[in-house]
């Protein structure tokens with residue numbers, strides 16, 4: 001474990017004048033040992049920078065003393081992203097939220113790394129715009145974290161993910177230089193696209209200190225439907241059929257029976273618990289056209305085995321329906337305390353096959369598996385609910401997780417649609433990228449970060465690293 005020498009600490013105290021932003025007490029450090037996954041790794045020091053100058057000086061110092069740096073937003077990562085697996089310093093950016101400027105003439109927002117994602121959309125709405133990326137954690141996660149993870153959300157189906165809305169970045173490199181990538185223009189093909197390289201690099205290639213985000217006009221109206229299915233596989237077929245019928249919903253989310261029951265036990269909303277799956281679908285656009293499209297959605301879903309299509313009559317009814325989807329995560333952790341949240345993603349046409357594979361895995365390993373997620377873009381969230389104290393159960397869970405990864409790769413999919421690799425999925429990354437693909441990424445990392453200062457132990461597997469869930 002890395003330690004921070006006294007000499008280094010003295011310099012830090014000169015860089016960060018306000019001592020309240022230098023955290024050294026054990027109880028403070030321990031609260032940074034967690035994220036929303038379940039590894040526990042305590043840092044040696046936590047700093048809360050609020051300017052590019054502070055970040056530059058800290059990064060240079062870390063290179064001088066060879067101390068690992070771990071950027072952190074709000075710690076909602078589901079893949080261990082901000083955890084200080086090699087000790088060292090956590091850089092907590094949650095206080096750095098002073099800049100949230102909307103420029104309607106250029107249709108952009110300029111933001112500091114610690115701004116909450118939902119606040120960007122809310123501010124854009126005031127000007128008649130929207131910032132489409134909407135991870136379910138948008139009210140509690142930072143734009144810095146979203147950029148580093150290239151986060152997505154329900155609206156990803158129609159509007160894409162974080163990377164599709166970033167046109168410029170200010171980045172502090174792992175050796176402490178400041179670079180600006182892209183700019184304010186929608187088109188820009190000057191040189192390599194470093195913006196896209198940094199977005200999704202999980203804090204391993206640079207520290208994002210400012211972002212310029214593209215905004216788009218807010219649609220005039222939305223309409224929501226709840227569609228009931230007696231057969232899970234039919235719901236998968238309905239997703240493909242709707243999308244190939246010329247309609248592109250803004251959201252298309254799925255909940256299986258286990259997640260419906262969990263939500264009803266947690267907060268009764270009147271969802272039917274005797275169905276195998278429900279789809280929640282939102283259309284957006286002109287009020288007349290979405291009226292028309294909803295009729296088409298209804299007939300397509302009924303033709304592939306849908307039991308019933310319930311259309312929300314008001315915005316209130318629609319938000320009640322979406323509440324069901326939002327409650328899945330808190331509801332399922334009441335079943336058992338440990339939630340292993342995966343985001344295996346497959347091509348849309350393979351959703352029915354993935355459902356079949358998940359059903360087989362559930363039975364084979366006798367695990368409590370709940371499936372929900374952004375079904376429209378093939379991004380399922382198979383969640384395993386277990387108890388970390390039960391070693392025998394966790395062994396079965398490890399095998400099941402590995403098999404879920406294999407299933408998604410075999411079906412032409414990916415290990416992660418949005419949660420990132422972190423240190424949770426790194427043992428499996430070669431399975432998807434191949435040896436040469438992985439090696440090219442390692443070479444990029446070495447070129448950017450020769451001292452391996454920034455977020456070491458993430459994305460790339462450490463020698464002999466395996467998925468271990470049983471000793472947390």
Ligand SMILES: Cc1cc2nc3c(=O)[nH]c(=O)nc-3n(C[C@H](O)[C@H](O)[C@H](O)COP(=O)(O)OP(=O)(O)OC[C@H]3O[C@@H](n4cnc5c(N)ncnc54)[C@H](O)[C@@H]3O)c2cc1C
Nearest residue numbers: 073074075076077081136142144145146148151152203208
């Ligand atoms: C209930 C719940 C629902 C969720 N729903 C979704 C969802 O719908 N879609 C989705 O994509 N994710 C989802 N997530 C996962 C998580 O919220 C996202 O990955 C989010 O982007 C993390 O943001 P954060 O501010 O918490 O960052 P952290 O978890 O603190 O860090 C995430 C990564 O970003 C890096 N990082 C943070 N700030 C910076 C910076 N300024 N510069 C460089 N690197 C940085 C960290 O090193 C780390 O690798 C969910 C999580 C929870 C708990």
